[in-house]
Amino acid sequence: MKQKxxxxxxxxxxxxxxxxxxxAVMITSVCIIGGFKSVIRDKIYSFWxxxxxxxxxxxxxxxxxxxxxKASPELEQKIRSYQGVxxxxxxxxxxxxxxxxxxxxxxxxxxIGPDYRWSPSLNLHxxxxxxxxxxxxxxxxxxxxxxxxxxxxAGDSVFIYFLESGSALPRIRKLxxxxxxxxxxxxxxxxxxxxxxxxxxxxxxxxxxxxxxxxVELQDESYSESVSDKIFKGSxxxxxxxxxxxxxxxxxxxxxxxxxxxxxxxxxxxxxxxxGAALLILIVERATITGLLKALxxxxxxxxxxxxxxxxxTGGMGVLLGxxxxxGLCIAQQHFGFLKMDEATYFMDRVPVRIxxxxxxxxxxxxxxxxxxxxxxxxxxxxxxxxxxxxxFK
Numbered sequence: 001m002k003q004k005x006x007x008x009x010x011x012x013x014x015x016x017x018x019x020x021x022x023x024a025v026m027i028t029s030v031c032i033i034g035g036f037k038s039v040i041r042d043k044i045y046s047f048w049x050x051x052x053x054x055x056x057x058x059x060x061x062x063x064x065x066x067x068x069x070k071a072s073p074e075l076e077q078k079i080r081s082y083q084g085v086x087x088x089x090x091x092x093x094x095x096x097x098x099x100x101x102x103x104x105x106x107x108x109x110x111x112i113g114p115d116y117r118w119s120p121s122l123n124l125h126x127x128x129x130x131x132x133x134x135x136x137x138x139x140x141x142x143x144x145x146x147x148x149x150x151x152x153x154a155g156d157s158v159f160i161y162f163l164e165s166g167s168a169l170p171r172i173r174k175l176x177x178x179x180x181x182x183x184x185x186x187x188x189x190x191x192x193x194x195x196x197x198x199x200x201x202x203x204x205x206x207x208x209x210x211x212x213x214x215x216v217e218l219q220d221e222s223y224s225e226s227v228s229d230k231i232f233k234g235s236x237x238x239x240x241x242x243x244x245x246x247x248x249x250x251x252x253x254x255x256x257x258x259x260x261x262x263x264x265x266x267x268x269x270x271x272x273x274x275x276g277a278a279l280l281i282l283i284v285e286r287a288t289i290t291g292l293l294k295a296l297x298x299x300x301x302x303x304x305x306x307x308x309x310x311x312x313x314t315g316g317m318g319v320l321l322g323x324x325x326x327x328g329l330c331i332a333q334q335h336f337g338f339l340k341m342d343e344a345t346y347f348m349d350r351v352p353v354r355i356x357x358x359x360x361x362x363x364x365x366x367x368x369x370x371x372x373x374x375x376x377x378x379x380x381x382x383x384x385x386x387x388x389x390x391x392x393f394k
Contacts, residue, residue: 012314015278019318020325022271023367026264027326030359033260035352037253039121041221043185044242044249046119047110047192049089050221051228052245053079054213056238068092068210075235079216082230084223089116090211092200097161097170098142098193100150107146109160111197117217126154126179129196136198140175144182145189154180160195162203171203184348187246213237264363268370275315275371308372315371319364330355 055069071090079088092111097104114131118124129139140158152158156177161170175195183189201208218227228239243250330353333339339351 011278011281012310015274015314016318016321018274019271019315019367019371020321022267022274023319023322023363024325024329026267026363026367027323027360028329029260029263030363031326031330031353031355032351033256034356034359035354036256036348038354039348039352040185040249040253041242042119042121043183043188044246045217045221046121046183047188048242048245049087049215049217050224050242051216051218051231052213052240052242053216053231053235053237054240068204068206068212069237071209071211072235075237076214078234079214079227079231082227084218084220084227085216086219087115087117087217089113089215089217090197090213091215092197092204092206092212094162094200094204096193097163098140098146098150098158099161100152100156100158103150104161105146105149106191107142107193108191109140109193109195109200111195111200113197122181122183124179124181126177129178129194131196136202137196138173138175138199139178139196141179141181141194142177143189143192144180145186146193147177147180152177152180154178173199173203187249268367271315271318271367272371275311275318278314308376312368312372315368319367323360323364327355327360 055067076088079085090113094109094111096107096109098107112129118128124141125144126141129137129141131137140160142152142158147153150158154177158175158177160173160175162173163170181194197211198208200206201210204210216227216231218224224241224243228241231237232239333351333353334355337350341348341351
């Protein structure tokens with residue numbers, strides 16, 4: 001039924017291109033939003049894990065608590081036994097002031113132990129804190145943002161001022177900068193520094209088993225709610241997921257999901273309309289051949305199947321071409337990062353891409369199914385064709 005140079009041939013090619021572009025846009029959007037969400041979550045999880053086990057606080061976003069809790073080896077063992085738990089770490093958080101080269105900056109210090117796992121997404125330059133067996137490490141890890149404000153580099157020394165309630169004089173400690181990290185996530189980079197947990201216990205006059213809480217890192221974020229519920233039911237402490245701690249960020253990511261859904265619907269409509277128009281033009285232009293086939297005994301169902309096969313073949317070629325375009329662009333972006341972003345606004349300096357095969361397959365299958373279903377409407381015209389009336393114009 002293909003005739004070189006015919007108008008229907010041009011329309012079919014145009015439908016293939018339109019379908020390919022629609023599929024490419026849908027797949028690229030899914031991969032970019034998937035990468036965007038993955039990077040943002042990794043930046044948050046890199047410092048706070050997936051679940052925090054802390055005393056009850058009316059404001060979950062405020063992790064600093066003035067009163068300690070007593071570490072429980074029994075609770076720690078129980079939490080580590082839960083499915084999906086990768087790591088459990090004790091922590092203390094305390095505000096302080098860091099001074100370097102005559103300048104000062106407010107900071108939140110997070111005290112960690114030697115079992116703390118540094119996330120690869122932290123982009124740490126220099127070394128992590130070197131823990132001593134005898135005394136607390138006199139080292140600190142600060143963010144690139146703080147280092148730039150104070151003109152500091154790895155290896156420089158800084159003074160840390162701890163303000164005491166009821167005292168006019170702060171407690172001062174001199175620490176060396178062992179490393180500088182960078183996440184691009186402003187809520188972390190602007191305020192947070194990392195020190196030995198024993199330093200903050202000493203400053204707070206706490207015993208070695210007194211802490212602010214536990215940080216639970218999971219193998220996958222899908223375990224967050226189940227692990228949080230188990231810990232809450234098995235202890236007297238409160239639990240909160242990162243979604244509770246940073247609700248604004250998570251709501252923002254939810255808006256991105258809505259944007260992708262709207263884009264997918266629009267692109268699916270574009271692909272369906274282009275295919276429907278192409279098939280209808282093909283049916284009208286090939287009306288003579290259709291009438292001849294029906295005159296030779298081909299029933300309406302058989303005639304419809306021919307055009308549906310053409311629609312499926314055309315849609316399949318468009319989907320295949322769209323996959324090649326989208327995956328080629330995504331792989332190139334992963335390797336070369338030529339599409340840049342404003343890090344101050346989006347928390348990253350390049351467009352992130354995460355190729356998710358199940359979602360790509362879902363887009364492909366949904367596009368083909370919707371396209372073929374919608375193609376049934378134009379083929380109804382074939383059933384109404386009368387061979388005698390069609391062939392008299394041959």
